[in-house]
Amino acid sequence: MSGDCSLSLICALRSGAVRALLTVLFGLLFAGSSLFASAQLPGTKPEEFEPVVPEFSEPSADWWTDWSDAAREEKKQWLDKLDKAWEDYRAQLPDNKALQERAEEVSGSLRGIRITWEKFAQYKKVKVLPDVEFPRDPDVLAWAESDAAVARGRQRLLSLQLEVRQVDDTLSQSLSDLRQRVVQLRESGSGKLVRERAALSLLAVQLNHLNIIEQRNALEEQLHAWQEQVELGQAQLNRMLNELRYSADAVKEIRERIEEKSEKIEELTSERARLRSNNLQSAEPDENMQRDLKLMQLETNLLVNHLQKRKDELLSSINSALNPEETEHELVLDRDLLDTARNLIDSTSRELNIRQRQVVAWTDEESEDMSRWWLYFERIDSALGRAGDLIDDIVRYEAAQLKVYREHQGWWATVRERAGHFADMARNRWSKLADYELFSIAESPVTLRVIAKIILVLVVAWVISSLIRRLLGRLVSKQHASEQSMYNLGRVLHYSIIAIALVVVLVMLGLDASKLALVAGALSVGIGFGMQSIFSNFISGLMLLFEQPLRVGDLVELESGVFGRIRDINVRSTRITTRDNIDILVPNTEFVTGRVINHTLDDPVRRIHVPFRVTYGSDPDLVRDAATEAAERVSITYTDWKRKTEVWLMEFGDSSLNFKLVVWINSNMVSPLDDPYALYNLELLREFNERGIEVPFPQRALHLRSWDAPVRIDRRGGAE
Incomplete structure (x- = not known):
């Protein structure tokens, strides 16, 4: 027993020694790599940073390219050197108005870089989560307060991300401007003043581009810092959610808030009913517009109060689940409310946009009426924004509720609710992705949702057409219906269904149905010039289908010599299979305008x-x-x-x-x-x-006749 203990102790000591030795070795390797990185070859001097000052009268296109790799202190030295060199150069410029204006632009670009540094130095002091507390063992009200603060920080983070994207767009535009100014300098000619103006314009754009780079770097740095703070705040919220405790005081406060919201909802509902009951339209458009805007404002305020009430109900549900004295708890989950809220927000936003256009059309932008109308618009838009934020809050509260219920009631107790919640989240994310505008046609946005609907319409139309043709085929086989009649009916229905589907697709893409007549007119012009043969074949195909001079299966012989059976009668052509099993596509016009022998028209x-x-x-x-x-x-x-x-x-x-x-x-x-x-x-x-009947073959009989005639032979050997 003592031997085993000593052996274990030796192994532990050895393992500890090995770990210590490895730690020392890794430390030496790291220090060696650092020394190697900073070491220089014998006989060489370390590279020193040297700011580049361009030739102001002829700045090169790439003198500033090392700016992004320089450190902040190096950039300050570089800017100081640029300022000094520029002041010296500007003092020697001639007194020309256009030239001095360009010089002032250069000075402004230099000052802009320092202003950017000062502004973002102040931004670094700003916190995305100011004065947010994450207490230990909180109740639901404390957790809700912290969650609201983190949500506000998340909104600030989103606004900063939007600003970063805007700066990226500005940066790409600045690069394009740089290229244009370089070309202008090269093509400025040999005139001194013209060339100096082009050079100063290029220099101002280059310095402005450096300023945009600094803004982008500062925003990126601020964005990373804020992202870390928001992620830390979210981690603290998860920790608070795990440490939630039941609070009787919270029950009373939440109940009072729910009652307050219920009373407010009743008040807004009665006011909305009263306003809707007044259906009389005034002759003054201002009064009608004011009534409509008031009704929209009531609708949005009513929606906001419903969502706030649902938030309090979710907090109450979470708090009741934490009560050890209660054994049965009821989850507060309602998909219809969120779906209705989203639909109402979308419809109200579209209607608000229409009202804004109407007001702009009949009101002067600088008049007092415009300010009054815009006050209505801002109130409604603000309420819509609050409703959108409340929807996001409710989604988070539902997730928190499910987590608390799962911990206190078991994993299986909330399977159905959690599945519905995750499905709702997936649907919301798809909705955001589907509503992203890819491009626009006739001022109508084309999104993934629209493309999916178009594909669905075309697929459904094709499936319906296939099912109808299959049904007609069964009628032929089981009910002994006319094969040719069913074939013609199937073709006509197929073309009709596809045509209707195409019209629906055009309407979904934003084409006004009332303008289809214009499209038809343009199409007729195209038919008259370039599509005459195609259209004539199409009309001929319809005539063949309705008149039925030819049917599938008929044995025909054309004027051109084609002989065979008809296999298909399509819109443009008809397929004929010859005796050599060769399929020939014959244009339909040949059957209408030419001579056709149908061996099986009426009697086979x-x-x-x-x-x-x-x-x-x-x-x-x-x-x-x-x-x-x-x-x-x-x-x-x-x-x-x-x-x-x-x-x-x-x-x-x-x-x-x-x-x-x-x-x-x-x-x-x-x-x-x-x-x-x-x-x-x-x-x-x-x-x-x-x-034994013989079949003759060609025969010819040769009969020779002779007569007595003298034959003379000349001396040359010829006969006469």
């Missing part, structure tokens, strides 16, 4: 003439029987009491008897890839071979 039974020949000496009756037997074996042959297969002897040829097999066929039974003539020729050849 048609007659074809299959020519064939046999040798002289063949029995005509035997030939007729063989051809009739061959025709009966072809599956597409159609016969009835009126339509019978016939064999005609057409002519006596040079070397054959020319016949025609006149047969009726069902065109619907003809495969798109088959040729009916080939089918009958094959069966005729097979039947003729079986019966």
Whole structure:
């Protein structure tokens, strides 16, 4: 036992020694790295900061680029040197008014840098959370007071972030201005005064750019400091929330505040009802405007009181959950109030904007009436801002309530409420993101929400069209409805639904529906000039669908020689599949203006003439029987009491008897890839071979005639 203890002690000592040794080694390494960083190579001098003073009569475009990397003390030395060099140079400038004005701009830019330093030195003393206390073991009222202070600090932080973004925009604009002034200096010519004015203008812009850089750096530094204070305040709020205690005094005070808000709500509600009951519109627009603004102010004040009452109810719920004597607690969660409040804020803001435009349209901006109207606008806008802040407060209070309930009643007791709360937070964040303006069309903002709605409308229209066409297809298969009629109806409904969806999309994008006539007029002009063929094909497609001279499945032959079955009749063209299984897209105008042979328009039974020949000496009756037997074996042959297969002897040829097999066929039974003539020729050849009937081939007989005539042979070997 003693051995084990001694061994453990030795191990502990060794581990402690190892930790101490590692600490010493890391310290030495850190010190060595610091010394190495500050050390210089033997024989070299440390680099010293040297301020750059430009040539004022010809400043370079990049003399100031090291300003951002310099320390604050180095910047002060640099600015002092610039001030001294500039005063010396300015004293030598000629007495020219334009030149002195540019020189004053340079002096003002130099002073602006020092003013920025002084202003932001005072800003550093400002705290984002002034006089905020975070007591130990607080009650809900103390926590609410601290939470309100942190919320105000968060608002200040947001305003500072907005200022930083504005300075960033100014900085980018300043860079653009710098480039323009550099180009102006290069193109200023050789005139001394003109070139000096351009040089001083560039110098003033460069110094002003340095001032903007200093403002950006100071704001960034202040922003980081305030962010740390707000994060620290939020951590203290979380700590206070964990240390909350029940307070009977808080119950009484919160109850009094709730009763006060209820009375105020009743008073505002009765006043609103009284104002609404007066429906008589005055002939004076000022009186109507005043009445509407008063009603808007009542609505916003009523909303603010409802939200403040809900805050107190949440505090009361949190306090009751901390009471050890109560076993049953009721959560205060109502999604409808927040949704209604947000919708009311949005609608009131839009209406307020409309009223402001109306007032500006009929009132002089410098008149007393404008000040009176603007007082109304400021009150309503301020109430809307308070309502927005109260909504954020209620969201935080609900989260605090759920946390307190979970700690005192268990994790499962608030699963449903917490899920709803998180879903509401996600919806609020999506709402803020969805309402971000991407761009605008006709002064109407286009946001992610609008784009999502447009996509939804198009998808719903496409789904509805697909479902309708599927339903029509089932009617064809189950109810034995006309396939062509259902196809035409489906096409027309599809185009109609898509057209309606496009009109809805245009309205959502901000296009006034009353202006669609202008769009239609412009479209007609475009059709008349550049879209005539497309529009004519479109109209021809509609004529084919309604008039039904052609239907899907018809066997057609065009004037251009295209032969095949119709597969689709679309808006611009019709798809035909030939016997070679080649799909040909034929413009619809060719079916309307050209000659089209439809082999299956009303009756699919048609007659074809299959020519064939046999040798002289063949029995005509035997030939007729063989051809009739061959025709009966072809599956597409159609016969009835009126339509019978016939064999005609057409002519006596040079070397054959020319016949025609006149047969009726069902065109619907003809495969798109088959040729009916080939089918009958094959069966005729097979039947003729079986019966011994010969098919002739071309023959020529050569007859030679001789006569007695003297032949003379000349001496050159030629015959005469």
